[in-house]
Amino acid sequence: MKWDPRKYTQFSSHRDRPFFDLTARIQADAPRRVVDLGCGPGTLTAALAARWPEARVTGVDSSAEMVEQAGALEGAPANLEFVRGGIEEWEPQPGTDVVVSNAALQWVPGHQDLMRRWAKQLDAGAWLAVQVPGNFGAPSHALMRELAASAAWSDKLDGVLRHADAVDEPEDYLGLLTEAGFDADVWETSYSQVLQGEDPVLEWVRGTALRPVIAALDPEDFGRFEAEYAALLREAYPQHAWGTVFPFRRIFMVGRKQG
Known part of the structure; x- marks a missing residue:
C-alpha cells in the first residue's frame, strides 16, 4: 500500500496533538535508545530527538515514501536516523529505553502479541508508549466498510478493509501491560475536531x-x-458555517517495565 506524505500531513495540527499527549506521559530522564515505530514523515520523531539530545533516536516505517521524506528533514538533530522496516519484524536492541508507536499499530493484525513480545524483550525500566485510533465504529469508518461490502463493490473490495476489531478497548491494553510486568497508564480521549473546507472528512x-x-x-x-x-459522509458530518465537526476517539497507553 502506497502512502502520500503530503496528504497525511494535511491535517497535521490535529494529527500531531495525540502524539504529544502520549509522549508527555513518558518520564524517562536520559534514555540511551529511543525508537518511533511507524514514524511517518518524521517530524514528530524529530521532536523526540530534540527532547533527548543524548539518545540515539530511530524512526522506523514500512513506507519508502515516508522514509524518504523523513530523511530529507531540514535541520534534523544529529542524533536522529530513519530506517525502512516493518513493525512486525522489529525487535528492541540492547539499551532501548523508550519505544513509541503513534497511530500505527492499528494497521498490524495481532499487534497485541507484538506488544507482549516487546514487553518481554525490553530491559527493566524501559518505557512503552502506544496510541491507536478508537474510532473504527464511527460513521467515517463504518460507512466505508458498509459501502465496500455492498453488492456493487464486494467483489472488488472483499477483505480489503480492516473491521471493527482492529484495536482493543482500553481495559484490554491495561491488562496486557500489567500482566507483562509494566506500571501502566491507559486512557482514552475524544477530540472534537473542527475541519475546514469542502468534504473535509473525505x-x-x-x-x-x-x-x-x-x-x-x-x-x-x-x-x-x-x-x-x-x-x-456529507450526511453523517453536516457542514456548519464555522466548519465540520469530526469527533475522533483515541486510545493511549504508557507503561514502564518493573524490575
Whole structure:
C-alpha cells in the first residue's frame, strides 16, 4: 500500500496533538535508545530527538515514501536516523529505553502479541508508549466498510478493509501491560475536531483509512466509489458555517517495565 506524505500531513495540527499527549506521559530522564515505530514523515520523531539530545533516536516505517521524506528533514538533530522496516519484524536492541508507536499499530493484525513480545524483550525500566485510533465504529469508518461490502463493490473490495476489531478497548491494553510486568497508564480521549473546507472528512480519510481502497481499485472505479462515499459522509458530518465537526476517539497507553 502506497502512502502520500503530503496528504497525511494535511491535517497535521490535529494529527500531531495525540502524539504529544502520549509522549508527555513518558518520564524517562536520559534514555540511551529511543525508537518511533511507524514514524511517518518524521517530524514528530524529530521532536523526540530534540527532547533527548543524548539518545540515539530511530524512526522506523514500512513506507519508502515516508522514509524518504523523513530523511530529507531540514535541520534534523544529529542524533536522529530513519530506517525502512516493518513493525512486525522489529525487535528492541540492547539499551532501548523508550519505544513509541503513534497511530500505527492499528494497521498490524495481532499487534497485541507484538506488544507482549516487546514487553518481554525490553530491559527493566524501559518505557512503552502506544496510541491507536478508537474510532473504527464511527460513521467515517463504518460507512466505508458498509459501502465496500455492498453488492456493487464486494467483489472488488472483499477483505480489503480492516473491521471493527482492529484495536482493543482500553481495559484490554491495561491488562496486557500489567500482566507483562509494566506500571501502566491507559486512557482514552475524544477530540472534537473542527475541519475546514469542502468534504473535509473525505480529505482526512484520503490520507489514512481510505488508502487500502485507493490501492485496490483502478482510478475510474475509485472515482465512483469515492463519489458514493463522499455523499454518505456529507450526511453523517453536516457542514456548519464555522466548519465540520469530526469527533475522533483515541486510545493511549504508557507503561514502564518493573524490575
